Amino acid sequence: MLLIDCPYCGPRNGSEFAWQGVPSPRPDPASTTPLEWRRYLYEEDNLAGWVEERWKHRSGCRAYLIIERHTATNEIRAVRLLGGTPL
Amino acid sequence: MSNKGARGRLPARFSAFDLMRRRRSWPQAWRERDLKSTYDVVLIGGGLHGLATAYYLATNHGITDVAVIEKSYIGGGGSGRNTAIVRSNYLTPEGVRFYDRSVKLYEELAVDLNFNVMFEQRGHMTLAHNDSSLRTMRWRAEVNKLEGVDSSVITPSEIKQLAPYIDVSDHSRYPILGALWHPPGGIIRHDAVVWGYARAADAAGAHIHQNTEVTGIDVEQEKVTGVTTSRGKISAPIVVNCTAGWSSLVAALAGVKLPIVTRPLQAAVTEPVQSFLDPVIVSGSLHVYVSQTARGELVFGASVDPFGSYSTRGSLDFIEGLAGHVLELMPSLGRMRVLRQWAGLCDMTPDYAPIIGPTHVGGFYVDVGWGTYGFKAGPAAGESLAQMIATNSIPELIAPFGVERFAAGTLMGEKGAASVGH
Ligand SMILES: Cc1cc2nc3c(=O)[nH]c(=O)nc-3n(C[C@H](O)[C@H](O)[C@H](O)COP(=O)(O)OP(=O)(O)OC[C@H]3O[C@@H](n4cnc5c(N)ncnc54)[C@H](O)[C@@H]3O)c2cc1C
Ligand SMILES: [Zn+2]
Numbered sequence: 001m002l003l004i005d006c007p008y009c010g011p012r013n014g015s016e017f018a019w020q021g022v023p024s025p026r027p028d029p030a031s032t033t034p035l036e037w038r039r040y041l042y043e044e045d046n047l048a049g050w051v052e053e054r055w056k057h058r059s060g061c062r063a064y065l066i067i068e069r070h071t072a073t074n075e076i077r078a079v080r081l082l083g084g085t086p087l
Numbered sequence: 088m089s090n091k092g093a094r095g096r097l098p099a100r101f102s103a104f105d106l107m108r109r110r111r112s113w114p115q116a117w118r119e120r121d122l123k124s125t126y127d128v129v130l131i132g133g134g135l136h137g138l139a140t141a142y143y144l145a146t147n148h149g150i151t152d153v154a155v156i157e158k159s160y161i162g163g164g165g166s167g168r169n170t171a172i173v174r175s176n177y178l179t180p181e182g183v184r185f186y187d188r189s190v191k192l193y194e195e196l197a198v199d200l201n202f203n204v205m206f207e208q209r210g211h212m213t214l215a216h217n218d219s220s221l222r223t224m225r226w227r228a229e230v231n232k233l234e235g236v237d238s239s240v241i242t243p244s245e246i247k248q249l250a251p252y253i254d255v256s257d258h259s260r261y262p263i264l265g266a267l268w269h270p271p272g273g274i275i276r277h278d279a280v281v282w283g284y285a286r287a288a289d290a291a292g293a294h295i296h297q298n299t300e301v302t303g304i305d306v307e308q309e310k311v312t313g314v315t316t317s318r319g320k321i322s323a324p325i326v327v328n329c330t331a332g333w334s335s336l337v338a339a340l341a342g343v344k345l346p347i348v349t350r351p352l353q354a355a356v357t358e359p360v361q362s363f364l365d366p367v368i369v370s371g372s373l374h375v376y377v378s379q380t381a382r383g384e385l386v387f388g389a390s391v392d393p394f395g396s397y398s399t400r401g402s403l404d405f406i407e408g409l410a411g412h413v414l415e416l417m418p419s420l421g422r423m424r425v426l427r428q429w430a431g432l433c434d435m436t437p438d439y440a441p442i443i444g445p446t447h448v449g450g451f452y453v454d455v456g457w458g459t460y461g462f463k464a465g466p467a468a469g470e471s472l473a474q475m476i477a478t479n480s481i482p483e484l485i486a487p488f489g490v491e492r493f494a495a496g497t498l499m500g501e502k503g504a505a506s507v508g509h
Binding site: 001002013014015018019021034035038039041042043044045046047048071072073074 | 333335336339344345346347348349393394395396397398400402403404437493494496
């Protein structure tokens with residue numbers, strides 16, 4: 001079970017958050033090839049180790065977060081707001 | 088198949104009579120071998136899929152210079168952690184055909200391997216609590232029938248007859264409108280399947296190397312040449328990735344990237360009680376399924392955990408949610424106690440269908456993406472993979488499951504039949 005320290009709400013149960021995985025840069029639809037686009041859609045690094053993922057505090061403040069988590073131990077070492085400091 | 092009968096006549100090796108006559112311990116079922124520096128085929132992963140492939144390579148094609156490389160112990164991955172549901176009532180015709188072949192192989196497996204795998208075809212029931220799931224059940228039933236698979240939609244009163252302890256009244260929070268009923272489905276003894284294949288593959292000449300980890304895959308000019316293991320190097324022209332939850336990591340060793348995310352799947356088992364539940368019951372809306380083992384325990388499962396992870400630690404969230412849902416289905420279970428819960432790793436693909444076949448690296452094959460549903464697939468996957476390796480061509484049964492479908496945009500769409508009922 002995860003405990004996620006939301007910058008707005010403080011430590012909250014992981015079940016309040018929606019996992020969105022490791023974001024990868026979206027290719028420009030105007031210039032990308034179908035193959036590149038499908039790679040973007042489907043292929044995953046699926047690393048066992050430290051990753052930077054996007055989560056959403058779905059049942060809380062609804063902020064998007066970037067979380068550094070170890071995928072083999074589920075340890076979390078950093079939580080920050082997507083896009084930097086709060087408004 | 089023609090070569091089945093002969094193997095079936097072998098004397099029973101594990102009878103009580105044999106134990107008394109022998110007055111000493113049974114012989115090792117599979118041997119520990121020295122690691123050779125070269126093999127014709129290296130199968131990475133000593134789960135059901137690796138072991139079944141080794142077995143069919145030997146028995147159907149006479150290819151015995153084969154190594155199964157397992158980093159831990161055989162069956163220590165998903166093959167020893169699953170809830171052992173076998174069925175073929177899928178949604179896509181390609182899926183139904185494939186899983187039906189596996190059910191057929193399972194029906195003969197105890198005789199084939201001379202090992203009691205305890206396959207009990209008690210029927211598999213998927214409940215519908217709303218119109219949209221009832222519509223999917225009808226769709227599945229028609230696809231199933233077209234492929235010759237016994238499957239039909241039944242009414243609440245028929246459900247009550249088959250499983251009297253289910254609440255089919257219209258007072259429940261999610262009233263039951265009907266169900267997809269699949270008589271050939273059932274449960275099996277998963278460890279026995281693993282051990283049976285391991286023993287038979289070993290007897291046929293394959294080497295099973297436990298406690299041996301593949302740490303590198305050697306590729307020269309886009310062709311695989313062998314693997315590096317924790318016990319030394321092996322050269323081999325054919326290497327197959329059968330590592331399920333770890334398959335992305337193993338594929339990466341060969342420079343192959345897969346459309347897979349590893350997610351934990353949890354399950355739980357209660358104390359044993361007298362037998363009262365015959366079929367396997369699945370409820371997609373309630374995110375739960377249940378079966379009763381021959382020993383009397385209730386085995387529960389649900390969907391995968393809500394985030395990707397390589398951790399096999401169970402969570403309170405899971406068991407809490409599960410208990411609530413089970414009680415909505417069978418209120419009379421309120422006083423049963425859960426004995427243990429556990430988790431295994433599932434290699435999830437975007438379309439809930441497997442990835443079997445060649446990769447862009449010559450000689451490097453994958454048999455992955457088995458997600459939450461690959462135990463039932465082991466025999467057919469092993470048989471097809473063995474055929475592919477022996478004939479160097481892709482059998483029709485697995486042709487729809489190549490990795491190129493993601494680039495071509497021809498995904499399978501099996502989610503409706505695989506996300507809760509594994
Ligand atoms: C809780 C749960 C319930 C399930 N229920 C069902 C069900 O009811 N019905 C069904 O059909 N399926 C079910 N499944 C799915 C099923 O268990 C798997 O799809 C299936 O067991 C996969 O078999 P496998 O042989 O491909 O992989 P595994 O059995 O996972 O074997 C892979 C092996 O590879 C080894 N390995 C990994 N990396 C390396 C390396 N670098 N070197 C050497 N070895 C390595 C691992 O140690 C492991 O033993 C369930 C899974 C879980 C977790
Ligand atoms: Zn918050």
